Amino acid sequence: MSAAMQPLLVEIGTEELPVGALPGLAQALFDGVVDGLARRGVAFERGDAKPLHTPRRLAVLLPGVAAEQPEQHSEVLGPYLNIALDADGQPTRALQGFAAKAGVEWTALERTTDNKGERFVHRAVTPGAATAALLPEIVREAVAAMPIPKPMRWGSRDAGFARPVHWLVLLHGDQVVEGELFGLAADRMSRGHRFMHEGPVWIGSPADYVDALRNAFVLVDPAERRERIVREVEAAAKTAGGVARIDAGNLDQVECLVEWPSAVLCGFETDFLAVPQEALVATMEANQKFFPVLDAQGRLTEHFVGIANIESIDVAEVRKGYERVIRPRFADARFFFDEDLKQGLASMNDGLKTVTYQAKLGTVADKVARVAALAEAVAQAAGVDTALARRAAELSKADLQSRMVNEFPELQGIAGRYYAAAAGETADVANAIDEAYQPRYSRDDIASSPLGRVLAIAERLDTLAGGFAAGLKPTGNKDPFALRRNALALARTIVEGGLSLDLVELIRHAEALSSRAMIRTGLAKAQFAADHAEKHGVDVKGQIYESSDLHPEKNVLAIFDFVLDRLRGYYADKGVPAQQFAAVAEMSPKSLLDFDRRIAAIGEFATLPEAEALAAANKRIRNILKKAEGTIPGAVDKALLREPAEAALAEAVDAAVAETDPALVAGDYVAVLGRLARLRPQVDAFFDQVMVNVDDPAVRGNRLALLQRLAGRLGSVAAIEHLSS
Incomplete structure (x- = not known):
């Protein structure tokens, strides 16, 4: 250096x-x-x-x-010549003042010219500091x-x-x-x-x-501390015959707590392993920043690793301290779990009737009833047992009344799975109660079981429909009911789960349930107010609850568009260009699985050499059809095909339509667009050799009909004109 x-x-x-x-x-x-x-x-x-x-x-x-x-160059602009010099060419007070401020004689000033004329300027070079x-x-x-x-x-x-x-x-x-x-x-x-x-x-x-x-026993590089923590934790866990669970968030916090990390292997009584391991893990990681030790099957063992900020001369005392602080928390978790088992799932569920979900939508029990109805509808469409779907939905919120979830809110669904299993529910139902919350965060997987996916979809449908019906649509950064997250989770579950569902119809069903809930809640409030008024001698006969703030179909379309908007970011993260997303979004497929297939197809089509020209041609066709006056014939009259190029195009379009009809029905959009790409020579020849807007109205109408038929098939998968730059 x-x-x-x-x-x-x-x-x-x-x-x-x-x-x-x-x-x-x-x-x-x-x-x-x-x-x-x-x-x-x-x-x-x-x-x-x-x-x-x-x-x-x-x-x-x-x-x-x-x-x-480096040297500092400065340039300060002064007065224009007509102001700086008098008739005799001598400096005016304006110029003298400027020179004095610059610390030089006026004769040392330079001149420059701009669009207003010539003026004085002071340029200086000073050594850098x-x-x-x-x-x-x-x-x-x-x-x-x-x-x-x-x-x-x-x-x-x-x-x-x-x-x-x-x-x-x-x-x-x-x-x-x-x-x-x-x-x-x-x-x-x-x-x-x-x-x-x-x-x-x-x-x-x-x-x-x-x-x-x-x-001096300080690792000032956070990456070095992180590596040392991981190395020491893994070595300590290996000593215990297990594998450390190293959560990234927990590791981030521990790295910021120590300057010289030192691992301490600890343990607890095996009796505590009867408690749901998620509760014990949450206690260790969130409350104490410890690292749990798992066995080869991923089950929690009686060991954990603490990270001390010192190499102690008496590690046993440090170990005792770590074990001492964890024991009361584990004891609390065991107490909560045991008491919840005594209470039972049915009792917990009954308690939901007293818990308000949202002021306009009623109680949590009301929400459970709506989700159960939606779960049946989704299950029927997805080919899943409707009785199991209803049962899982009916139990899906019971654990919100448990002591365990009250202490560990992050165990919603997880605790419900344990309680459902303990109550003798089937494994499918118990697991679905847990999976209904998936994906829990941005990179989490969707529910793994068909029943879990059904319940996850039903839950999100009700949350979205209720939110929109109650006027809780997100604005700016405000999203109190996490509707954006729920919309993305809904879309991901449908797409990644491979479920062919009519989302618009399901949203309509959910919106109807939410609207009825709002009416019932409003009527109940109105009746309560009327009873209270009559007790005080006020006559309220004839007054009814007004539901004019409900806009069912408007909300259905708004929710569908809201879900599609969440997909925009989802596909952008997968590298799908905005033009390709817009091309499919304009079609508004009611099935998100169908949407996904069209996205894949348009992506393949965009790589073809014919894609750009056909996209531009379709854009041109759309513009021609928009400007067309009068009614365009519904069919092409072959007798009016005067030019060889238009006859060739008509024949090619007929063949393409016939060959792509089965693929469209089957949803094989890649095959459809691949076949349509072969139309490029005839399309190019048509626009090179044929004038559309001729004087003869019959010929003009026939050519517009041909273009309309062509555009209809070119746009059957996506609005490919969006691919045209």
Whole structure:
């Protein structure tokens, strides 16, 4: 590295920073320093530099930063000549003032010309400032721009930060940059591990930083800490004869909690394994940030791994501490589970009658009744046992009244599966209660069983229909009923599950159920208000509940469009171009499985050499037909085919229609578009040799009829004109 380029280190040492905010704070500091250098024109080598952080520090380490700015060129425009000089060519007060402000004689000023005329200009070149002089302000700006929602203040300082700041390292090359932040003077002295290293850590130069801290039992690179955690956890689990469950979210948090991770293998009483393992796993990961150990079949064992922030001289005491904190939580989970089993699924279900789902839509029990009716309809269309579908739906929300779900909301459905199995329900019904919640998050799988998919679809249909009927359609970032997520889950379940369903008809059924629910709820409220009024001597005879705010068919179409809009992002993530999606969306297939097949077909068609020309031709045809006056004949009259090119096209279209009819019925859209691609020579010849809008109305109408027949078949799979650039 040249003498002009030296490594740069900025380290801000603090009390333990908030875990969730730590990566974002480190990134913001890094970006702020890099942007500050760039805005001042200071050259730097970024290389593979990235934010460095531990719970007690935020750091920026760049491999090379220039010693100074380049020369600074400035240009300040002055007055125009007619204002700057008098009739004798002498400077006016305006010019003299401009020159004085620039610090030069007016004769030293240059001239330039713009669209208004000639004017004076002051150009100057000044040496660039030393980077060391700029760095303190760059760091202050970066810190001020960091996203800290609730800054802490300590001592007598006015400025705040995420946590109290205790030291500041600012090095450029091997030199300390003089600067100050939060009342602390910059130094080269960092700090090592709070318990495993005494005294400060000398940083000779930025290049020594990572190794110097490692020697002081601090892994400042989060990637290195992460790798060490995974390595130690896996080794500890292997010692116990199992495999560690390393959840990415849990790993993210643990990495932000420690500076020198050390795995500790722990255990608990096997009696606790009678509790649903999901509850035990949730307790270990969410509450204590431990890593469960599973057996070869993926079942939870009595072992878990904790990560200490220290290499203890008495690991047994650390183990006892970890086991001691987990035991009461496990005992609570076991108590909840046992009490729920005593209560029973039927009792839980009965309790749903007292829980409001939504003010306009009634109770959770009302929602369950609607979902059960929808589940039967979906099951019948999907070829699934309708009785099982209704039974699964009737039990699908019972666990919301359980103690387990009250303590662990993320176990909705999972707990229901256990309770249904304990109550003697079939495995299909029990599993469907759990699978109804899938996909639970963006990358989760859909329900794996046919019955689970039916219940998942019915649940989403009711949520969407109820949301729209009650006026809860998302606006901006507000989506209190998660309708966007539910719409995508519905679409994914249908498409990825390979279910050929008339979605519009199912939405219509769901909307009717929701509308009736709103009317019943409204009438009940009106009756309650009437009874209350009459008790106080108010006559309300003849007053009825108004349901004019219900728009059934409008909501059906709005929900269908809403679901299609969610598919836009779904297919974009799969690499489907927007034009291809638009080509299929314009057809609005009622079956999303059919939609998916058309998407696949249009994707293959777009790769054919004939695709662009046919898309452009269909676009041209559509425009011609739009502008056509009068009624276009419903059939082509072969006797009116005057030109060889139009006769050839008519014959080719007849053949293509006959050959693609069976494929259209079978939904083989790839075959349809592949056959239509062979029409290109006849289409090209027609437009090259035939004039459509001739004077003879009969011939003109016949040619329009031919184009209409052609356009109808070209657009039978998708509006291919969208592929035309």
